[in-house]
Amino acid sequence: MTNTNGSRPKITDMPILLEPSFPMFTPRPLKENLNKRTANLIFVNTSPHKLIFKIVPNSTDINYSIRPEIDYLAPNGCRFIGISINDAPQPKREHDFTYKVLALNSTESFGKSAMQYWEQNRLENNGHLLQEAQFVCLEPEIESELHSSHSNASHKYDDNDMKLSLSPEHNTKRIRRYTTLLDHTIISNDSQPNSPVYY
Numbered sequence: 001m002t003n004t005n006g007s008r009p010k011i012t013d014m015p016i017l018l019e020p021s022f023p024m025f026t027p028r029p030l031k032e033n034l035n036k037r038t039a040n041l042i043f044v045n046t047s048p049h050k051l052i053f054k055i056v057p058n059s060t061d062i063n064y065s066i067r068p069e070i071d072y073l074a075p076n077g078c079r080f081i082g083i084s085i086n087d088a089p090q091p092k093r094e095h096d097f098t099y100k101v102l103a104l105n106s107t108e109s110f111g112k113s114a115m116q117y118w119e120q121n122r123l124e125n126n127g128h129l130l131q132e133a134q135f136v137c138l139e140p141e142i143e144s145e146l147h148s149s150h151s152n153a154s155h156k157y158d159d160n161d162m163k164l165s166l167s168p169e170h171n172t173k174r175i176r177r178y179t180t181l182l183d184h185t186i187i188s189n190d191s192q193p194n195s196p197v198y199y
Helices: 114-120 145-166 168-190
Strands: 002-005 008-011 016-019 037-045 050-057 065-067 070-073 078-085 094-104 131-138
Touching: 008 094, 037 131, 050 114, 070 078, 070 114, 078 094
Parallel strands: none
Antiparallel strands: 002 008, 016 037, 037 078, 050 070, 050 094, 065 078, 094 131
């Protein structure tokens, strides 16, 4: 997977695994922003090397909040990431991101934050050093047809049940069933097989 060039490991395959494969935006409404939605994901380092990564949105039309945007990944470690948006929901819309990765030796970034190291080494301008890959975050459907039809069926059932409960014939049947239930209870409790049953 890797070979050594000087003191820094050279990565030939993308060493980061993404979980889940397609993160989904879910509502996280705030009082001041009801449209806020967040997608959560985890970067998993599958290599024995320390990594530094940066996540970049492929579109500039949307204001994304990525936390963290730049960070380290310990050897065989993982990092939780949250991406938030505030735009009005658009069902099934896809949001594309690129993540850029560099393998480090164990000491070269010592004492520096990931942001400091990235900027001081101008890694953004040294793309030939980086491995790149993309992932997609998805916006869910507003409501599936299944849920919609189930909801409609429930409303129809409630309406019909209400109409039945208001009809005299339905009430008469309910009274008869209730009387029968009580009489059967009396039979079982008093062991009187000849107790009257009203139908």
